[in-house]
Amino acid sequence: MIKVNSGLIDKIKISEDFNASACFNCGTCSALCPVGFDILPRKLFRYVLLGEEEKILESTDQVFSCLLCRMCEEQCPHEVNITENIRLIRNYLAKSKLGV
Amino acid sequence: MSKVGAVLGILNDNFEKRKTVFSVSEKSLTSWAKDLDIKRGTETIIYTGHMYQLMPITKSATTLYENLEDSPLMKLAPVGRIVNKFVNLSSMSKYAAKPERNEVERSERCLQNIYKLLKYAGVEAGYLYEDELYVGTLLYDNGIDEPLINQAKTLNKILKDNNVKNIITVDPHTTHMLRRVYKKILPEFNYEVKNYIEVLYENKIKPQNKLDMTVAIHDSCVLARYEEIIEEPRVLLKNAGINYVEPELSRKLTHCCGGPIESLFPKKAKEIASKRANDLLSCSNIVTTMCPICLLNLKESSPSKDSFLDLSEILVKSYLQNS
Ligand code: SF4
Ligand code: SF4
Numbered sequence: 001m002i003k004v005n006s007g008l009i010d011k012i013k014i015s016e017d018f019n020a021s022a023c024f025n026c027g028t029c030s031a032l033c034p035v036g037f038d039i040l041p042r043k044l045f046r047y048v049l050l051g052e053e054e055k056i057l058e059s060t061d062q063v064f065s066c067l068l069c070r071m072c073e074e075q076c077p078h079e080v081n082i083t084e085n086i087r088l089i090r091n092y093l094a095k096s097k098l099g100v
Numbered sequence: 101m102s103k104v105g106a107v108l109g110i111l112n113d114n115f116e117k118r119k120t121v122f123s124v125s126e127k128s129l130t131s132w133a134k135d136l137d138i139k140r141g142t143e144t145i146i147y148t149g150h151m152y153q154l155m156p157i158t159k160s161a162t163t164l165y166e167n168l169e170d171s172p173l174m175k176l177a178p179v180g181r182i183v184n185k186f187v188n189l190s191s192m193s194k195y196a197a198k199p200e201r202n203e204v205e206r207s208e209r210c211l212q213n214i215y216k217l218l219k220y221a222g223v224e225a226g227y228l229y230e231d232e233l234y235v236g237t238l239l240y241d242n243g244i245d246e247p248l249i250n251q252a253k254t255l256n257k258i259l260k261d262n263n264v265k266n267i268i269t270v271d272p273h274t275t276h277m278l279r280r281v282y283k284k285i286l287p288e289f290n291y292e293v294k295n296y297i298e299v300l301y302e303n304k305i306k307p308q309n310k311l312d313m314t315v316a317i318h319d320s321c322v323l324a325r326y327e328e329i330i331e332e333p334r335v336l337l338k339n340a341g342i343n344y345v346e347p348e349l350s351r352k353l354t355h356c357c358g359g360p361i362e363s364l365f366p367k368k369a370k371e372i373a374s375k376r377a378n379d380l381l382s383c384s385n386i387v388t389t390m391c392p393i394c395l396l397n398l399k400e401s402s403p404s405k406d407s408f409l410d411l412s413e414i415l416v417k418s419y420l421q422n423s
Binding site: 032034035060061064065066067068069070071073074087088089090091092093094095097098099100 | 102104105108109112240241242243244245321325326349352353355356358360361364365368372375376
């Protein structure tokens with residue numbers, strides 16, 4: 001059973017730059033990712049949009065292993081701010097879950 | 101507490117207490133400028149952001165972390181955070197991870213090169229010496245932006261007190277933080293920020309001799325994709341007579357050096373770096389980087405360490421040395 005937290009998006013979307021909902025799940029972003037991200041940005045963004053907090057927590061190591069290199073953004077056809085979205089997810093995790 | 105949380109906690113605690121993430125002496129941050137007779141402050145300043153100076157320390161610390169990553173000791177990382185609050189853990193690590201003398205001298209030389217190139221371009225830049233602050237890239241990238249607001253305010257005051265108007269940065273990360281991030285978190289942070297590569301290019305510096313060499317270019321992600329500084333280094337190299345070659349992934353599609361995750365996942369960082377280093381070395385046996393993090397990571401992950409040169413090390417040979 002997946003626990004859904006409907007308020008999660010408000011905690012993560014602390015800035016207008018967070019635009020995960022612009023992602024339409026095409027997967028182009030992962031083609032040249034140097035990390036070979038197995039939790040593709042699109043999957044991560046779905047978790048956020050659906051409020052699947054536990055799934056995001058399970059993905060902590062992957063969220064923090066993104067290089068913020070913007071290779072993905074260079075190719076995203078929908079101008080998703082992938083790296084800033086990931087940075088804001090980190091902000092949420094650091095503040096609310098990792099005790100930083 | 102997870103390892104990620106513990107490491108980030110230590111960085112954050114250090115930043116709150118000491119305004120920086122690693123413990124380095126004031127002297128080692130400013131000693132590059134010792135014999136250059138640089139004025140304090142002034143309207144235009146060179147801003148090192150500590151990145152070149154930190155690389156020798158990062159190198160020794162990364163080797164240490166790497167050995168620790170799979171060891172039972174790493175399980176103690178959460179304890180490290182608690183201990184760090186009372187004892188200066190990062191300064192203790194100095195004893196375990198001593199920077200090599202030649203690495204320290206090389207970093208200092210890169211900064212001296214950049215300063216001398218700017219001077220040759222007709223730019224009289226001052227320097228803030230020990231008043232200069234680390235801009236917090238490592239925290240910001242990891243989503244910890246709140247403590248940065250205070251840092252931005254403090255730096256803003258220092259810059260105002262020194263009547264600074266123009267800032268010339270030497271590494272891509274500091275360029276990006278001061279040019280965009282600080283402006284975003286503190287609207288009154290309003291300075292003209294340029295990377296030294298842009299300044300040399302705009303001032304149309306003339307080489308004193310042409311070099312006959314082939315060099316592969318490694319663009320920094322931040323310089324190429326965040327700051328769109330792509331043509332400038334190419335023009336400087338071309339004018340120096342250099343035949344530059346590009347790996348398959350270059351310019352806007354440059355491949356990351358892996359450096360940004362080296363403090364959290366050193367093994368993964370090294371894997372990425374060695375893949376990139378191989379791609380570059382298949383183009384030429386000399387590679388130029390434009391960021392101290394790229395230089396360190398690519399060099400350390402490759403058996404041919406002497407192949408990697410900072411852009412400033414190549415430029416001085418043509419622009420500042422009479423043949
Ligand atoms: S390329 Fe852009 S739109 Fe496509 S999945 Fe990735 S983030 Fe979403
Ligand atoms: S920014 Fe992150 S997700 Fe995007 S390509 Fe780079 S490492 Fe992969």
